[in-house]
Amino acid sequence: PSWQGTLGNALGRALPLDPVNRIGECEVEGYDSATCWNDEDLDFMCPANTYAFQYKVLEDGAAYELSTFMEYKDINWEEQGFFDPRFRSTIEGCALGMLKVYSVFSDWDIGEKTNVTHFNSVKLKLKEIETPYLWVANSGEDTIEKISTSNGESSGEYSVGSNPSRTAVDIDGNVWVANRNSHDIVKLRASDGVVLKRCSLKVEGSYPYGYGPRGVAIDISGDVWIGTYSGDAHIIKLSGDDSDCSFKQTVDIPIGCCYGAVIDSQGYLYISNRCSGAVNQIDTTTGQLIKTFSGIYSPYGIAVDKKDNVWVANYEGSAVTKINPSTEEIIVYSIGKNYSRGVAVDSEGYVWVNSDSDGYTTKLNPDNGEIVCQIKVGCHPIGLTPDAQGNIWVINYSGGGPDTGCEAHGSASKINAKTCEYLDTYPVGTAPYTYSDMAGYALRNITLRSGIWRADFDSGKDGTHWYHVYWEARLPEDTSIKIRARSARSQEELSGVSWTPYFDASPADISSLLDGRWLQVEANLYSRTGIDSPELKNLILDYS
Structure with missing residues (x-):
């Protein structure tokens, strides 16, 4: 009720649906594990990985900015005129971290693409084999x-x-x-x-x-x-x-x-x-x-x-x-x-x-x-x-x-x-x-069953700490997606530093990486049979 009834009324508009309404896990004694509410102390705790809101007053109260990361996947926030999905809690107490989201054509188009195609997701270029x-x-x-x-x-x-x-x-x-x-x-x-x-x-x-x-x-x-x-x-x-x-x-x-x-x-x-x-x-x-x-x-x-x-x-x-x-x-x-x-x-x-x-x-x-x-x-x-x-x-x-x-x-x-x-x-x-x-049969039937999407991201701040890479994917039988990343102080230094190991399940914990302004993230798509392609639907970088 607080979502539409309280916040929606305060803003004077109907808000987009948020059916998941997910908060992080509360494992502290005295706090309900599902709601994070302490009924005895009348206290709410905000754990890590809770989806939080940032509200900023502008022009001495004449305007505002409200930012959040919605769990509801099937909506294009920019086209709908809703909030910029950038912020999520990364440490205890709902301190806000930053997110970089890749989910639409313009996001994927920035990356370097090898044997993959993209629109609002990334897939392999699987072609019917011809050997004339x-x-x-x-x-x-x-x-x-x-x-x-x-x-x-x-x-x-x-x-x-x-x-x-x-x-x-x-x-x-x-x-x-x-x-x-x-x-x-x-x-x-x-x-x-x-x-x-x-x-x-x-x-x-x-x-x-x-x-x-x-x-x-x-x-x-x-x-x-x-x-x-x-x-x-x-x-x-x-x-x-x-x-x-x-x-x-x-x-x-x-x-x-x-x-x-x-x-x-x-x-x-x-x-x-x-x-x-x-x-x-x-x-x-x-x-x-x-x-x-x-x-x-x-x-x-x-x-x-x-x-x-x-x-x-x-x-x-x-x-x-x-x-x-x-x-x-x-x-x-x-x-x-x-x-x-x-x-x-x-x-x-x-x-x-x-x-x-x-x-x-x-x-x-x-x-x-x-x-x-x-x-x-x-x-x-x-x-x-x-x-x-x-x-x-x-x-x-x-x-x-x-x-x-x-x-x-x-x-x-x-x-x-x-x-x-x-x-x-x-x-x-x-x-x-x-x-x-x-x-050309081996190239088409064996080699070209994999592809790579890779992007360099500038956080805009020296000493940026990197937390996770999140992604959502569709994986038909005999397909997979692996993710890896590396960070550096400058874009030129990225090619000379080591990658993390490959991760095959989201989220990928990349917190051991060097604190640096730039991150390079890579998605490897693979199809064992070459019949169907995995699909990378979105990819999110979590940092502060």
């Missing part, structure tokens, strides 16, 4: 060939550089090529194969970060990560645009021979390291080498499944290795065929491995390593990829099909991934040597 073409590196001809996944026909062959071997397709369908002998990276336009950008690995006459590039992978921002095989091997990050060839980041790889590259849904880059018999894990958000999984016998091709397990083909071991990065469990499955080369994961999660000398591709159950089927494909199969239509494409270095011998040119064999039925084989150029994401 394979981009095959014909190493013997110094060209890239564009092959239709619908009918296997070649629609173009483009000169790129000396000895191309790895291709990766970005979200716009453009293709990135690593040239082993000309030591450069080329970006081709999807529509016509025109070279949009060529970046040499040479710096002032030498190769300080290695040469002979092999692995190529694309992150959720569209930037490209290159692994060098020879010399002082490094991972090099290039801008995904059409002009900038500066090295955005370089990561030293100990005893490095970077061969294959893949990025999981959490933004971790994995490199199969031929020289050290290891797999290196790199955080693409920081450029730091996180872990090295040693003891991987003769690592070759590499892939990631939807559970973010890493799969590595063991070339001389005629096997495939499964790595769980979280538990660091490593399991080796024999496939009974010789010289494992390429590895890929189809839409149902099954793992496919090519066997070079036997001319077979093998389908395995990812849970137990049991062989589902083995299919004869062609002569010296090397790379392979799924497509969006449920097929597996195998690139045969020396051509042929299941019933023919080796040829002077290469070929591409097509298999129904679900039924294991061999469909057809199509000719391609000479000595095709394609690993990495040649159709």
Whole structure:
């Protein structure tokens, strides 16, 4: 009754509904836990986390400001002309703290967005997967060939550089090529194969970060990560645009021979390291080498499944290795065929491995390593990829099909991934040597199941103390949202300080952060299946 009857009458207007009417928990003896009222002493206590009002008299009583944070969610306060939702108690006695609220388009629009979309909430950009073409590196001809996944026909062959071997397709369908002998990276336009950008690995006459590039992978921002095989091997990050060839980041790889590259849904880059018999894990958000999984016998091709397990083909071991990065469990499955080369994961999660000398591709159950089927494909199969239509494409270095011998040119064999039925084989150029994401399937099906919204907030006051991050979200099955934050005295210093751990439940207690004027908050959205997106409805910073 006091809400409308007393306060509403005093203000001379009907107030918005406030059905929750929530106060903090009262755990002091003598005070009612629900109402915080002491009937004996006729006293009310105001605990922390109570939603309080600030009333300010202006112009000698001629006007006023009233501010509060309403618990009722489904109303746009600004449009309704109601009170500015800024203030909430943060300590005993209803001392007022400050709130920064992100809940409408203009709030979210301020932030930096990676693979997310926003209106009055933030969601992942989940798109229907399309893989219209394979981009095959014909190493013997110094060209890239564009092959239709619908009918296997070649629609173009483009000169790129000396000895191309790895291709990766970005979200716009453009293709990135690593040239082993000309030591450069080329970006081709999807529509016509025109070279949009060529970046040499040479710096002032030498190769300080290695040469002979092999692995190529694309992150959720569209930037490209290159692994060098020879010399002082490094991972090099290039801008995904059409002009900038500066090295955005370089990561030293100990005893490095970077061969294959893949990025999981959490933004971790994995490199199969031929020289050290290891797999290196790199955080693409920081450029730091996180872990090295040693003891991987003769690592070759590499892939990631939807559970973010890493799969590595063991070339001389005629096997495939499964790595769980979280538990660091490593399991080796024999496939009974010789010289494992390429590895890929189809839409149902099954793992496919090519066997070079036997001319077979093998389908395995990812849970137990049991062989589902083995299919004869062609002569010296090397790379392979799924497509969006449920097929597996195998690139045969020396051509042929299941019933023919080796040829002077290469070929591409097509298999129904679900039924294991061999469909057809199509000719391609000479000595095709394609690993990495040649159709863009892994980028669309694995990497782009996560996204980031990040914002820098200026409290306007030096020495600001930060309390919590609150948020409200819709989380369909197999989706999640994680929040982290960091603070600094200036905006320029934010990038150099450490983050809090990730929080997966609201509120996040960030009170241990440095007292500083600026806060950077980050929301990581994730969908395990890529079918539905989590939704961040609002986010609130609590500070004083």
